[in-house]
Amino acid sequence: MKRTKKVNIDGPSLKIIPLGGLEQIGMNITAFEYEDSIVVVDCGLSFPDDDMLGIDLVIPDVTYLKENADRVKGFVITHGHEDHIGALPYVLRELNIPIYATRLTMGLIENKLREHNLLGHTKRKVIKFGQSVNLGQFRIEFIKTNHSIVDAAALAIHSPAGTVVHTGDFKVDYTPVFGEAIDLQRFAELGKKGVLALMCDSTNAERKGFTQSERTVGHTFDTIFHEHQGSRLIIATFASNVDRVQQIINTAHKYGRKVVVEGRSMVNIIDTAMNLGCINIPENTLVDIDRLKDYPDDRTVIITTGSQGENMAALSRMASSVHRKVSIGPNDTIIFSSNPIPGNEKAVTRVINELEMKGAEVIFQDVHVSGHACQEEIKLIYTLVHPKYAIPVHGEYKHLKAQAGIAQELGIQKENIFILRSGNVLELNEEKAGVTGQVAAGAILVDGLGIGDVGNVVLRDRQHLAEDGIMIVVVALDSISGQIASGPDLVSRGFVYVKESDALMDEARDLMENVMEGCVSRGCTDWGRIKTAIKDNLGDFIWKKTKRRPMILPIIMEV
């Protein structure tokens, strides 16, 4: 279970190099390397932490791939969630490499590439479950799994040094809504033949038992529809959970309700799923939101985005009365078919309160099942695959560690379990395994159009500005006499409400005048020193008076 273990590996070996996904849930990307061949599994983004002010999204540092671009044979994608496909449009700008994925996964990737004008330049191939693709010295086989999105795949990565099974994100659903159950027989067959390493989803490794079937949510919908026949139903869920939407539509059809799909990402994904035949919508069931008013409340269902309390999502706009086409009232029942993702709890609660204040009923418990395997499912996969080495993936440290504990319980030797960090180079073959090196890895921040132009300095400044605002001191010095030509003027933003703090600002201005006059009378012409004097004196004064530390920015002009 050691994190880094320096060893020498003799003979041909496989290298596994995670470039993200091991410090958090998000930004999954892992390179597999055998001699002249590199294959990359997934290429996801993550969403910014609270302290990444103003950042839109975070993508992995792929310097290692760029440096070895000639050897990279392809991106192999397990499923269509943002944390597995979201960085593709950014990475593909710099690396023109083909993509291999199953049907819906590819559909969602194509939507992204189209938005970024990359569709024409990118080679793509849709792979069916059970099929393999040869990429250099690798053969990559796609295996059917279940997850909270249709067409999720596990991968068997066959290399001359042995086979690695990568589960992708998965659960075991014996009664899935769409398509087959996870192909447990193939996992067993691979295990029987011998698997070098298992890379298994750790998201729910802390949770006991089995994750329930997606179909149980369908039963819950049935009960809710049955008990709320008089009211309009509004159901919020994850846009990408096509099976969930399918079940809502099935239930709506059974109870004779029309269905409106609302929220941009929801509409896009359902469109894609319909085009690919991943969702089955009875005729005359879907209606446009503009036709909502043509039906009585008790004959409609709205499926909407916003289940995480996202500010700009459709449900939040309804809750705060800024949605143009839906206004909430006492005849509405709103169902959160989702759990809040950690960090979103307060936002979700805010939306629930707003909805209830409008008189609506809100149902937010037990209308959701997870898409990830719990402990008993993880044990099942380990037992079927029976790997020599275990490499827990997809999770924060505590999740990876929980899976490492399970692996050990199942008889995998402690020294054969690897909790890696992004950038680690794990080298392995039948004889030996260990971390033998380190490559560049990390997070690149995307803000607007800027990729990587916001770094620690900018973030620190934003945090400083957010905390106590800014005070700007401008002074103009005569270039010949060195005397003060104008100023010092003080301007503040985000510090205090100036009208109420006139006296404070006046005192600060007097202080700055004294400081400047002191500098000038001493004949100080070193702008660096003058700026330091301004910063120190004003900083001390403000702290003493207010116990705040606004950013102080001296600007000197020469006229």
Next chain:
Amino acid sequence: MKRTKKVNIDGPSLKIIPLGGLEQIGMNITAFEYEDSIVVVDCGLSFPDDDMLGIDLVIPDVTYLKENADRVKGFVITHGHEDHIGALPYVLRELNIPIYATRLTMGLIENKLREHNLLGHTKRKVIKFGQSVNLGQFRIEFIKTNHSIVDAAALAIHSPAGTVVHTGDFKVDYTPVFGEAIDLQRFAELGKKGVLALMCDSTNAERKGFTQSERTVGHTFDTIFHEHQGSRLIIATFASNVDRVQQIINTAHKYGRKVVVEGRSMVNIIDTAMNLGCINIPENTLVDIDRLKDYPDDRTVIITTGSQGENMAALSRMASSVHRKVSIGPNDTIIFSSNPIPGNEKAVTRVINELEMKGAEVIFQDVHVSGHACQEEIKLIYTLVHPKYAIPVHGEYKHLKAQAGIAQELGIQKENIFILRSGNVLELNEEKAGVTGQVAAGAILVDGLGIGDVGNVVLRDRQHLAEDGIMIVVVALDSISGQIASGPDLVSRGFVYVKESDALMDEARDLMENVMEGCVSRGCTDWGRIKTAIKDNLGDFIWKKTKRRPMILPIIMEV
């Protein structure tokens, strides 16, 4: 269950005026008014929302009390949590009014007043359970309850218009760790005599069943201590949960371990509790943190603050290796005896990950019970007190509404249930009840020493600065010729990392030169117009190039 209902109340009536506590959990304060007498129950603070950047804490607007200061007879405090006592030092600066509270509650209030140099000026009286205090036309009786802090009281507020029972924060604990169980007999007796209104804690009104006894956590500690006899134990919990600390000390004593208390607030509260006899510590059990090294790991327990992942708390400092006296290693077992308060989930998880990366074991599930009544306890109190009117308190709207549902289920008429908002004046007597007015109420932000000097404008500026930073354009104009004497100079903070964006900044500077020259050549001397031209042109340029909107601040100097 209507929120506001305009009615006329004939004859003498009681007014209940909540000034906080009904829009959130926090900032509890309610005025009770009968003719010339006003009594205020609790005076709490709340912690800032995520969008209140840089704010330290939030206190209620007590304009109404200040305007009626001559009639305010006293503050009556239910218990010593921050959301019930935290605003006292701020409010008492403006209102010199006596305080009535039970022993530990008063001890904690006195700590606060001492810190703010208010102890000498404030009249205080410690009240025992079962005792009453006469305040103008009111008689306030203190009734024993159970809560996650010792000495919590419910209040019977006797007025000529009838009796109101205010539960404070409570649970029903038949086997409390310290002192007696809640005085259910007194609730019953009051109910028998007739209670006008019940104001009952709503925090857990959405949760089914009964909250477990604090003592069950003691059994959990026993199991953990028994199973971890070889390692050092570090237990994080709420500083104010004296009973929890008592149980940890009892278990430590049983297993022959020395106890270190760490974290400023924890040390303060335990000191106060010891001085008042609210905690019972066996001799030679407590040792100073400096003596920790004198004992083997398996003979020590550290009780610490930081159970909510607070950045600067002791446990977070241990986790991130900046604690001066405790370093975490594989021989440590850390126990979170707490649940994350909504909004703190991510911070807690971060600390758990950091601790596990250091090799420590972390236990964070099922070592905590709530201090608030669940549905069955709420039903019990309603049934004993049998009020005419129900006024759910202490919670967000969804909690208040859940309790309103329970009250209705128990037979209280819908029109006799009032979900109030801060500032509502509820007038009531045996005949009638309704909202008859509105007084000033709201949140005042405290930032450093400033109380109320940060308002919406300042917060909006901070949010803007946090999102995309600031660009400052300075230009000096000759006062005689109106020509540009110097500049325009551009300075940015929190926008882009300038070294990587040289070209962008150069282009922006050229643009600003053109704009200024245009203004000057047109003879424009209206600074307002010049500033608008700068803002518009630079704003458009930056948006087009970066899709960001930094704050743009033009500064013109006259030389």
